[in-house]
Amino acid sequence: xxxxxxxxxxxxxxxxxxxxxxxxxxxxxxxxxxxxxxxxxxxxxxxxxxxxxxxxxxxxxxxxxxxxxxxxxxxxxxxxxxxxxxxxxxxxxxxxxxxxxxxxxxxxxxxxxxxxxxxxxxxxxxxxxxxxxxxxxxxxxxxxxxxxxxxxxxxxxxxxxxx
Numbered sequence: 001x002x003x004x005x006x007x008x009x010x011x012x013x014x015x016x017x018x019x020x021x022x023x024x025x026x027x028x029x030x031x032x033x034x035x036x037x038x039x040x041x042x043x044x045x046x047x048x049x050x051x052x053x054x055x056x057x058x059x060x061x062x063x064x065x066x067x068x069x070x071x072x073x074x075x076x077x078x079x080x081x082x083x084x085x086x087x088x089x090x091x092x093x094x095x096x097x098x099x100x101x102x103x104x105x106x107x108x109x110x111x112x113x114x115x116x117x118x119x120x121x122x123x124x125x126x127x128x129x130x131x132x133x134x135x136x137x138x139x140x141x142x143x144x145x146x147x148x149x150x151x152x153x154x155x156x157x158x159x160x161x162x163x
Contacts (some may be wrong), residue, residue, distance in 0.1 A: 017091075018121060018123075022051075023092070023131070026094035026123065027094045027096055027123065027125040030096040033074065033096075034046060034074070038062070046103065047059065047060070047095075048075045048078040048095050049078065050075075050078040050090055051091060051092045053089045054089070056082075058085070060076070060077030060081060061074045073106060074095065075105045075109040075113060076109055076112050079113065079116050090116070090118070090120050092120055092121040093117070093120060094123040094125060095124050098127045099126060101126075102124040102125070103126070110136065110143075111144065113136055113140075114143040115145055119135050
């Protein structure tokens, strides 16, 4: 049996504040990632594209498991891939799903995004092209984080205030 090497999903975009064209490009990458989702149980495919302030973009898709509890969402896949590659200082994530209303990250994803990405922009898009962008702090107004535990922040946690 012949195996093929999985293509890398790490791309580079321009630096700086996310612009409309950049958000559209990120949504396109998230839509592409969504096509690779493994959702045989829920049939609810989600794709994500996470960008660093230096312009690197890492994608993720949801991957389900028969036990459901081992399922991992697209946003967490993107964060974990990025962190495992040594990336940090994120400023925006695009999330694409096919639903009647825009799909924000779930609670566990919001928690992971907060801890590893800080108050980044969350750009939610559906397959019809409708979108909405908001700060994570609006979706997670009272996060539980290292400060809640009385711990100091790690330098790579990305918790700097986003502009």
